[in-house]
Amino acid sequence: MSRVRTYAQAVNEGLHQAMETDQDVICYGLGTPDPKGVFGTTLGLQERFGVQRVFDMPCSENGMTGVAIGAALNGIRPVVTHQRVDFFLLAMDQLVNNAAKWHYMFGGQGSVPITIRLIIGRGWGQGPTHSQHLQAWFAHIPGLKVVMPTTPADAKGLLISSIFDDNPVVFLEHRWLHNAQGDVPEGDHRVPLGEAATARTGDDVSIVAMSHMTVEAIRASDHLKAQGIGCEVIDLRTISPLDWATVLASVRRTGRLLVADTGSRSGGVGGEVVARVAEELGDVMKCRPRRIALPDCPTPTSSALTLGFYPRAAEIAQAVGSMLGLPSGADALEAQRSGPHDVPGEWFRGPF
Amino acid sequence: MSRVRTYAQAVNEGLHQAMETDQDVICYGLGTPDPKGVFGTTLGLQERFGVQRVFDMPCSENGMTGVAIGAALNGIRPVVTHQRVDFFLLAMDQLVNNAAKWHYMFGGQGSVPITIRLIIGRGWGQGPTHSQHLQAWFAHIPGLKVVMPTTPADAKGLLISSIFDDNPVVFLEHRWLHNAQGDVPEGDHRVPLGEAATARTGDDVSIVAMSHMTVEAIRASDHLKAQGIGCEVIDLRTISPLDWATVLASVRRTGRLLVADTGSRSGGVGGEVVARVAEELGDVMKCRPRRIALPDCPTPTSSALTLGFYPRAAEIAQAVGSMLGLPSGADALEAQRSGPHDVPGEWFRGPF
Amino acid sequence: MIADPQQHGVEQRKALLYCMMRIRCVEETIAARYADQKMRCPTHLCTGQEGVSAGVGCALRSDDFAVSGHRAHGHYLGKGGDLRAMLAEIHGKVTGCCRGKGGSMHLVDRSVGFVGSTAIVGGTIPIGVGLGLSIQLRGTDQVSCVFFGEGATEEGVFYEAVNFAVLRNLPVLFVCENNLYSVYSPLAVRQPEGRSLCGIAGEMGMRAERGYGNDVLEVYAKAQQAILSIREGTGPVFLEFATYRHREHCGPNLDDDLGYQPEDERQLWLGRDPISRFQRSLLVAKTITDRDLDAMAVALQRDVDEAFEFAEASSFPEPTDAYEGVYA
Amino acid sequence: MIADPQQHGVEQRKALLYCMMRIRCVEETIAARYADQKMRCPTHLCTGQEGVSAGVGCALRSDDFAVSGHRAHGHYLGKGGDLRAMLAEIHGKVTGCCRGKGGSMHLVDRSVGFVGSTAIVGGTIPIGVGLGLSIQLRGTDQVSCVFFGEGATEEGVFYEAVNFAVLRNLPVLFVCENNLYSVYSPLAVRQPEGRSLCGIAGEMGMRAERGYGNDVLEVYAKAQQAILSIREGTGPVFLEFATYRHREHCGPNLDDDLGYQPEDERQLWLGRDPISRFQRSLLVAKTITDRDLDAMAVALQRDVDEAFEFAEASSFPEPTDAYEGVYA
Numbered sequence A, B: 001m002s003r004v005r006t007y008a009q010a011v012n013e014g015l016h017q018a019m020e021t022d023q024d025v026i027c028y029g030l031g032t033p034d035p036k037g038v039f040g041t042t043l044g045l046q047e048r049f050g051v052q053r054v055f056d057m058p059c060s061e062n063g064m065t066g067v068a069i070g071a072a073l074n075g076i077r078p079v080v081t082h083q084r085v086d087f088f089l090l091a092m093d094q095l096v097n098n099a100a101k102w103h104y105m106f107g108g109q110g111s112v113p114i115t116i117r118l119i120i121g122r123g124w125g126q127g128p129t130h131s132q133h134l135q136a137w138f139a140h141i142p143g144l145k146v147v148m149p150t151t152p153a154d155a156k157g158l159l160i161s162s163i164f165d166d167n168p169v170v171f172l173e174h175r176w177l178h179n180a181q182g183d184v185p186e187g188d189h190r191v192p193l194g195e196a197a198t199a200r201t202g203d204d205v206s207i208v209a210m211s212h213m214t215v216e217a218i219r220a221s222d223h224l225k226a227q228g229i230g231c232e233v234i235d236l237r238t239i240s241p242l243d244w245a246t247v248l249a250s251v252r253r254t255g256r257l258l259v260a261d262t263g264s265r266s267g268g269v270g271g272e273v274v275a276r277v278a279e280e281l282g283d284v285m286k287c288r289p290r291r292i293a294l295p296d297c298p299t300p301t302s303s304a305l306t307l308g309f310y311p312r313a314a315e316i317a318q319a320v321g322s323m324l325g326l327p328s329g330a331d332a333l334e335a336q337r338s339g340p341h342d343v344p345g346e347w348f349r350g351p352f
Numbered sequence C, D: 001m002i003a004d005p006q007q008h009g010v011e012q013r014k015a016l017l018y019c020m021m022r023i024r025c026v027e028e029t030i031a032a033r034y035a036d037q038k039m040r041c042p043t044h045l046c047t048g049q050e051g052v053s054a055g056v057g058c059a060l061r062s063d064d065f066a067v068s069g070h071r072a073h074g075h076y077l078g079k080g081g082d083l084r085a086m087l088a089e090i091h092g093k094v095t096g097c098c099r100g101k102g103g104s105m106h107l108v109d110r111s112v113g114f115v116g117s118t119a120i121v122g123g124t125i126p127i128g129v130g131l132g133l134s135i136q137l138r139g140t141d142q143v144s145c146v147f148f149g150e151g152a153t154e155e156g157v158f159y160e161a162v163n164f165a166v167l168r169n170l171p172v173l174f175v176c177e178n179n180l181y182s183v184y185s186p187l188a189v190r191q192p193e194g195r196s197l198c199g200i201a202g203e204m205g206m207r208a209e210r211g212y213g214n215d216v217l218e219v220y221a222k223a224q225q226a227i228l229s230i231r232e233g234t235g236p237v238f239l240e241f242a243t244y245r246h247r248e249h250c251g252p253n254l255d256d257d258l259g260y261q262p263e264d265e266r267q268l269w270l271g272r273d274p275i276s277r278f279q280r281s282l283l284v285a286k287t288i289t290d291r292d293l294d295a296m297a298v299a300l301q302r303d304v305d306e307a308f309e310f311a312e313a314s315s316f317p318e319p320t321d322a323y324e325g326v327y328a
């Protein structure tokens, strides 16, 4: 029996479930108990679990990350939410110098089971400081786990697993996925961290994607299938630790790699995937690997400037076509675009 | 006529020169005017240029980065020094959200000519929070320039160029280089940002290195030359913008790439170099690319634990040998190691 | 600085009123037109808080510096920022003050000393202090003014910046608009009961004063006095102004339906509207007439509409502009 | 907590003296042996500041939490941390409290509530507050104690942490050791003249008191009183203790040759040594005799030497241990 929920509802269910399962789970962040409930993801929590376990906080990102760490060291499992990745730049010290290293540097005396929910902004003029993707940063830090769910079911399942993981987890939600719909299992649904999902199978190219780029990759893949091109779409789900076994097995079979990264190109996660594959399989590839990513510049605000900024399915299809030397029909795919390019859907009317 | 100076003296000369050339250059940071002068690099500045232009600061890394940005917006050129990269994790917000984006996000109205000197610690139990290398982070941020000099001459020449560059520059000094000696040109010696240096020429393998790993790469290269293996050692010098032309031309010629990164492996600059080369030259390489980097874990403190932690010349030689299927004589190189592994030289007696 | 309020008396009062009404007119016109979906960026309107923008803005000289945060329209206009460039920016046009790169949350007009507003809470506070340092280094008598909300005083960087400003005796005016909320979060969930921001600022070494932000004359007087003493080299000053925002945190609407502001509090503050209250007092004092007010409103609306027309008629930047200007 | 100073009077005084002398003995022995190059990590000795470590440490219960920063030997020992594990850690041995991963700047002994010390200035302040939050959530009567230097009050995170502790009325004891310096930088270049940390803490909503850190009885009394009231639920307390460090910022030596501390100031504070002054008063009061003191010194040195022997005799961790334990 199908149980359709939005991604935001799935996150909300995951939070309810985790708080229900274990009373050591607490949940806070700017706006957590406010009437909008962080795009609906935290609605109802305070009513249900009380002001001790669910609360708002001062505008103090670094301090409140340290508070989460301290509480975690005494067995609490804090889930801290920030409305944008960008705001969390203030908290890198606590995350990197303390949370990521604590278990290691104290020789195992203590661990830091915190989950940091960060939302990646996009569109409607979010601009330079409301749409950064920093998964590459988090993935570069030993000791952190980094999760980027694409589907509502994974959002719920990975969130619960993140909360009950004994390590600090950075949980990245893409703003354009919050309204996406999908089947979401009831109850204590868990998806293990560190396992990629094969969203589409195919023999010609491996497309390694994450978060919202998985949606675009699937769109491209479905379109290419009609042109007779088979794409294997791997949704990384966890960025760190990354499921190399799945990635390498797929590329070993297809001999071609395209990475679709939501972040900017230079020094991004896409580069790491290309590098690792080149190191392991460079001499058995059928063509050069490629990556699709954001350009190396800050995000502009004007909708006129974001027009070609975010690569979409058509760019993926085109890249696949050119890797195979086959027509991709990318133009047709592009032509299917309708409505303004800078909103996640017709329902969105601004402002964030 | 040779003019031998240490790297620390070269930095000191660069600062003196820049402050002499332009009275808008100011210099501050914890300990800048103290009797030890940040490993000697800032000695004499306050006496020479006064307390208005050279001063100590409160322990306020984020705030004082913002102060530099503000001053820079009115035409001042601040050079801010931090004794370790790790401390600067507190200042990522100001660096990334403001300094890196200002010129872009304000459509060109204003620029931020600041230079942030950060020192990378190593050895003598510096441990998890005094020896991080975050060049991969900085290089992932559009709008920043990232410089990592290896030689005393470059330390001076790149520092002066960084100070007079109109963009925010992160200038990374490796603690183990401060006592290295070399010829340093007098006066207003400038080395352009964005240009790699070819430290050794050779036809068999391209070794792309940076900072202290260039020293190890040169040692390996000189050793391998005796075994009849020719290595081209490219010292990146500037990590961002990276001199792709030089890297690609070399690899196109040698057909083999080894990257020696001072940072940790996953998501490091080494991965970006491998990825870019694979994208451009993947199908003309003679063997799989490789990288040598720090392991993906925090730095341990005990000298027993850092023993094999930092790859050195022998590991580079060995990797080159195995890429070519030739004996590398790495063991002999390893055997030349003398003295404790966790100090930059015999002169070093602790504690930092 | 729209007109010169240094001329005391009537002209100064009119200038302050004009400045407030102009900001109000801009904001209300944005609100009215936002649903057209032509202003495609988050906008944080400042209706209800015009007293601070006008009072401080008119007290600053054009060569003084100012920086601000996400809610900066009023600060920008009060400082004399170009209206057309601001509206064009909000419309994403190449004629915008950031050529479309920044949007509503990033305003700049260097020609009048408005150095920039940014979207990270507290982010420009140390930048304002750095501008103060540059003033001290250059030895001019300028002042650097930093606008921020009470939420920003919860960020550690505020204390770091203040400490340095006091340590170095920098010419910085800190202007905190305390509108009781950060987004939908009331003070009670963010700061302890009885917190006195002025008390803290004072203990940190600044002269600190609290004023009523909806009384533009009080704001103006306090700002003028502070600026005067800062120019004389007596170091930074902290001014906190009590005020209230009329519309939702971000976007064009009223959001009384959300219920996060107690209704009696809302009504109380709506009754304290800085513009109506000042108009009333000027009418009573016969400084202006109803006809003057109507004429001003008409003229302002015409200017604003014209600026909107300019913005709408302007070209969008070329898509490739997105990739330019990363480095200076 | 080395001995139980809750027993008032003589035994308590002896316990405080013992605790201070023990810390001193450890630090001086480290200093004496550091040149052997067997302790291969930066060490920040706390000689001169033992009054605070002993006074606060003895006032805390073993199930109370404590966190600290780079200069933590005294805090760790005062809280009852395992001496052998600490020295083994400084020697990089597998028997160390962090199995060699952390070194002198990272001490931990969960069995006595010493949750951890770290090397980033101010870094554990919010962590101590988070421990306080966990105590409140669990409803126990524990206290979370945070040790830091006056330099850490320049970090914004201090204010963020304090604000939250006050907002939530958390059971946190903030202990600031003001030793006038951060590395070689005197207060004058970092904080404005006349700065009162207690004044700021008080304005932020805490009970705040300044005490003389070199009078161990005063420290003990103030800490005990604060802890008592925190246990009763009256919220966080800030204690600032004036003190002075005898040796160089980091490392085993005296550094009077550097000249960053005025010589008269140095001499003044050396004369105020917390241990000698307490010993003198106990001798005068005939609570102890010179013979007692000698016996204590001998016994302590024997214990410390034994701990050094343990550390030196312990094995190093396996090199491959370096790659283990990244994830829990």
Ligand SMILES: Cc1ncc(C[n+]2csc(CCOP(=O)(O)OP(=O)(O)O)c2C)c(N)n1
Binding pocket: A030, A059, A061, A083, A087, A090, C070, C071, C119, C120, C121, C148, C149, C150, C151, C152, C153, C179, C181, C182, C183, C249
């Ligand atoms: C560092 C950071 N945290 C959170 C946000 C989200 N945010 C945007 S505006 C705002 C409210 C800040 O309140 P205040 O400073 O009082 O300004 P007001 O909106 O009331 O004018 C918040 C929390 C942000 N932009 N930056």
Ligand SMILES: Cc1ncc(C[n+]2csc(CCOP(=O)(O)OP(=O)(O)O)c2C)c(N)n1
Binding pocket: B030, B059, B061, B083, B087, B090, D070, D071, D119, D120, D121, D148, D149, D150, D151, D152, D153, D179, D181, D182, D183, D249
């Ligand atoms: C964030 C950060 N900045 C700088 C340093 C370098 N540092 C190590 S100890 C220290 C002194 C701090 O002074 P204080 O807090 O007064 O402690 P004290 O050394 O006097 O005990 C500094 C600046 C650091 N470890 N972390």
Ligand SMILES: [Mg+2]
Binding pocket: C149, C150, C151, C177, C178, C179, C180, C181, C182, C183
């Ligand atoms: Mg507010």
Ligand SMILES: [Mg+2]
Binding pocket: D149, D150, D151, D177, D178, D179, D180, D181, D182, D183
């Ligand atoms: Mg100190």
